[in-house]
Amino acid sequence: xxxxxxxxxxxxxxDATQAELEAIAAYKQxxxxxxxxxxxxxxxxxxxxxxxxxxxxxxxxxxxxWNAVFNPDAVDNQTxxxxxTLRLPAALMAVLVGVALSLxxxxxxxxxxNPLAEPFTLGISAAAAFGAALSIxxxxxxxxxxxxxxxxxxxxxxxxxxxxxxxxxxxxxANAESMILLGIALSFLFQALLSxxxxxxxxxxxxxxxxxxMGSLQRANWTTNLVLGAVIVVAVPFCAANAWKLTAxxxxxxxxxxxxxxxxxxxxxxxxxxSALAAASVAFTGVIGFVGLVGPHVARMLVGEDQKFxxxxxxxxxxxxxxVAYAVSxxxxxxxxxxxxIITALVGVPFFIFLIFTRTRRKG
Numbered sequence: 001x002x003x004x005x006x007x008x009x010x011x012x013x014x015d016a017t018q019a020e021l022e023a024i025a026a027y028k029q030x031x032x033x034x035x036x037x038x039x040x041x042x043x044x045x046x047x048x049x050x051x052x053x054x055x056x057x058x059x060x061x062x063x064x065x066w067n068a069v070f071n072p073d074a075v076d077n078q079t080x081x082x083x084x085t086l087r088l089p090a091a092l093m094a095v096l097v098g099v100a101l102s103l104x105x106x107x108x109x110x111x112x113x114n115p116l117a118e119p120f121t122l123g124i125s126a127a128a129a130f131g132a133a134l135s136i137x138x139x140x141x142x143x144x145x146x147x148x149x150x151x152x153x154x155x156x157x158x159x160x161x162x163x164x165x166x167x168x169x170x171x172x173x174a175n176a177e178s179m180i181l182l183g184i185a186l187s188f189l190f191q192a193l194l195s196x197x198x199x200x201x202x203x204x205x206x207x208x209x210x211x212x213x214m215g216s217l218q219r220a221n222w223t224t225n226l227v228l229g230a231v232i233v234v235a236v237p238f239c240a241a242n243a244w245k246l247t248a249x250x251x252x253x254x255x256x257x258x259x260x261x262x263x264x265x266x267x268x269x270x271x272x273x274x275s276a277l278a279a280a281s282v283a284f285t286g287v288i289g290f291v292g293l294v295g296p297h298v299a300r301m302l303v304g305e306d307q308k309f310x311x312x313x314x315x316x317x318x319x320x321x322x323x324v325a326y327a328v329s330x331x332x333x334x335x336x337x338x339x340x341x342i343i344t345a346l347v348g349v350p351f352f353i354f355l356i357f358t359r360t361r362r363k364g
Contacts, residue, residue, distance in 0.1 A: 034309040037302040041316035048323035052091040055327045057335040093220035094326040095319045096228045098291055100281045102318020104274040105292025106311055110246045111267045112176045118292035119278030122165050122183030124158045126190035128282040131157025133197045133209045151283035158279035161186050166268050215288035215341025224284045231280040235273050243307040250305050288341045290348020291318050
C-alpha cells in the first residue's frame with residue numbers, strides 16, 4: 001500500500017504573506033488620509049475661530065488679538081476689553097458648542113442607527129426650551145446668578161426628558177426605534193407646554209423666551225465656557241474608550257453582541273453622555289439646530305464610519321461650522337449679531353433635505 005504525501009504548493013505561503021502586507025499597507029494609507037482630513041478640519045476650525053474674533057463693528061487685526069491675549073500692555077484698554085471680554089469668550093463658546101453638539105450628533109446617529117438623527121431628536125431642545133421658559137415666566141430661582149439659574153433650569157429639564165427616554169429604553173431593551181418614537185412624543189409634549197407658557201406670559205417674558213429659543217452666543221463669558229469645557233473634558237474619554245464598540249455597533253446589534261458587547265448598556269450610556277453634551281450646550285446658548293446633523297455628515301464623507309477617526313473629525317467639523325456661522329452672523333448687518341440659530345437653520349435645512357433625497361434615492 002502506498003501513501004501519498006501532498007507536497008506544499010510552491011509560493012503559496014509567500015503569496016498569502018504578500019497579500020497581507022498589501023492589505024496592511026493599504027489600511028495604513030487610508031488611515032494617513034483620514035488623519036490628514038482631521039488635521040485639515042482642525043486647521044479650518046482654528047482659522048474660523050480667529051475670523052470670529054476679528055469680525056465685528058470695530059476693526060481689529062490678528063496682531064491686536066495676539067497682543068490682547070499674550071501681551072496686554074501692547075494694546076489700548078478699549079481694544080483689550082473688547083477682545084478679552086466680548087469677542088474671545090463668544091468665539092470660544094462657538095468652538096465648544098460646535099464640538100459638543102457635533103460629537104453628540106455623531107454618537108446619536110450611531111446608537112440610533114439613523115443618519116438623520118441629531119442631539120435634539122429625543123426632545124432635548126424642546127425640553128430645555130420649556131425649562132428656560134418656566135424659569136423666565138414664573139421667576140423660578142435656584143441660583144442667585146440669573147444667567148446660571150436659567151442655564152440650570154434648562155439643563156435639568158433636558159436631562160429629565162433624557163432620563164425618561166433612557167428608562168424606557170432599559171425597560172424595552174434599549175431598542176433604537178422605541179427611543180426615537182418616544183423622543184418624538186416628548187418633543188411634541190414639551191412644545192405644547194412651551195406654547196402654553198408663551199400664551200400666558202407677559203410681553204417682556206415672551207420677548208426673552210423668543211430670543212432664547214433663537215440661539216445666541218452673546219451671553220458667553222469665561223464662567224460658562226469653563227462649565228461647558230468641563231463637560232466636554234469628561235465626555236471625551238468615554239467616547240475614546242468606547243470607539244471600537246460604537247464601530248462594532250454599526251455592523252448591527254447581533255454582530256456587536258457576538259463580539260461580547262453589551263449592546264443595551266452601550267446604547268444607554270452613550271445616550272446619557274451625548275445628551276449631557278447637548279443639554280449643556282443648549283442651556284447656555286439656547287436652541288442651535290442642525291450642527292449635530294451637518295457636522296457628523298461632513299466627517300463621515302471624509303473619514304468614514306470608523307469611530308476612532310469619525311468622532312474627532314465630527315468634533316472638528318462642528319467647531320468649524322459653528323465658528324463660521326458665528327462670523328457670518330456678525331457680518332450680515334454691521335453692528336448687529338443675528339441669532340446664530342437662524343444662520344445654522346438656513347444652512348442646515350437645505351442640507352437636511354439633500355440628505356433625505358439622497359437616502360431615498362439610494363434605497364430605490
